[in-house]
Amino acid sequence: MKNKTYNKKKILIVFLAATVMILGLIGRLCYLMILDAEYYQKKAEDLHEREREIKAARGEIVDRNGKVLATNKTVCTVSVIHSQIEDPEAVIRALSSTLELEESEVRKKVEKVSSMERIKTNVEKETGDKIREMNLAGVKVDEDFKRYYPYEELASKVLGFTGGDNQGIIGLEVKYEDYLKGENGKILSTTDARGVELEGIAEDRIEPSAGNTLQISIDYNIQKYAQQMAQKVMEEKQADKVAIILMNPQNGEIYAMVNWPEFNLNEPFELPEGVSASSEEEKQELLNQMWRNGCINDTYEPGSTFKIITSSACLEEGVVDLDDTFVCPGYKIVEDRRIRCHKVGGHGAETFVEGVQNSCNPVFMEIGLRLGAERFCDYFEQFGLMEKTGVDLPGEAGTIMHRLEDIGEVELATMTFGQSFQVTPVQMAATVSSLINGGKRVTPHFAVSVQDGERGRTIKTFSDKQGKRIVSEKTSKTMQKILESVVSEGSGKNAYIEGYSIGGKTATSQTLPRSANKYISSFIGFAPAEDPQVLGMCVIYDPQGIYYGGTIAAPVVREIFDDVLPYLGIEKEE
Known part of the structure; x- marks a missing residue:
């Protein structure tokens, strides 16, 4: 009886345990089938679906008149599906021959056991x-898109280019990536457990959504002509490089930005002819230099064009009047230094206006010392020189400047005529624009609007960014008149065009180390002088032979203005 009772208890325990297990399994099955069904359904679909991406057409970049500067070209991506290949050797021979690839490279991909292996893109x-x-x-x-630039070298360091995945790498392509990139589509096909596509089942397609069109302020004709002028002067003067900027000083829109030599945007990873690299690291460094936009990425000593800024600060502060007189013996002694004027024999007696016309260093040293280091630095801040311009390109460099406590009289004296500190060309163009447009700071920029490429409607408009007042209207008007006299009567006479009132300033600065005897020649000009509508800047790096800015840089801006002013509808005056 005891054994029977004991056995019954054992059976009951086993039965209860089995019942609990069965109930647990039923509960788990209900949970999977009802509450977690969506998750496992997705897993099953993923197991039997193969996904191929359809690249979206990237948005175009067009100039201010709608001319297409960056568009798309239809290309193909060739892939293999291992489980569907019937004759591997035939596939290897055909693809290696047609795609001009090494047979061993193709074989490795064809024989690899994977759901899909990409052989080559941008075919x-x-x-x-x-x-x-x-x-x-x-x-x-599969067809997709490759970026295509119809004018190859035109504004290459501004537009930038894309990589193999169609994403922007440098320039406007990367700055406005979110507007340009679009959304890729998909091709979904159904497979069996072995990964073989099932016949008779149609592919599902999720169509791609094209990117938006970016309209920029660059004018194709102005950019093209400016590039031709940069190439011409670089060859004539055997210079290292040439930078040219043309912009609207009233609103900051940039009509042209040249960094010659430019590069072919359709072959951005090819080094210039005659340049080779011994290693991948060296090649990458050379490519980085080739892509570099010197107008915004590199700083330089501006030289005498900076006298526009020194003059504006001193006039605004009231430490100099137009009829103040000075004497230039060809140098000025500051502390224990004799700092020379560019004219060895000196300019003799001259007024402040004549000092600007003559680009006389002693005059600027004198008014700078009157202003003092602290106020000089205050005006640096006030004019926006200690901040980046905010130009809509990546990688803008900032001003390299002394700390206030390190500025003695010698440092201050040299700073007044644009040496011993460094700025970018775009910073100089923006600051001078702000000083001669009535006195309000402008932000140089390229983007004008974003448009829906399919419907043609405007999605976003980028407002012109005219900021706070940095000098009074009176000082700005005075600078317009003084700088007009520099071109009509002074050192900038090589920029004069009959029938136009042009203001401007020349510069010739020596690079570091001074013993290398290398120079940077430049000119900044604007027209019409009394109501500036266009500002032009030319910087020539290390020209050979004659290197004075007034002799070689001013004529470049004059020739550009001679064509551009009528093109912009600015008529000559009788």
């Missing part, structure tokens, strides 16, 4: 069509 459409016509089992040819 020309004609080549892709040829492969498609071969009807090779397991070979897929």
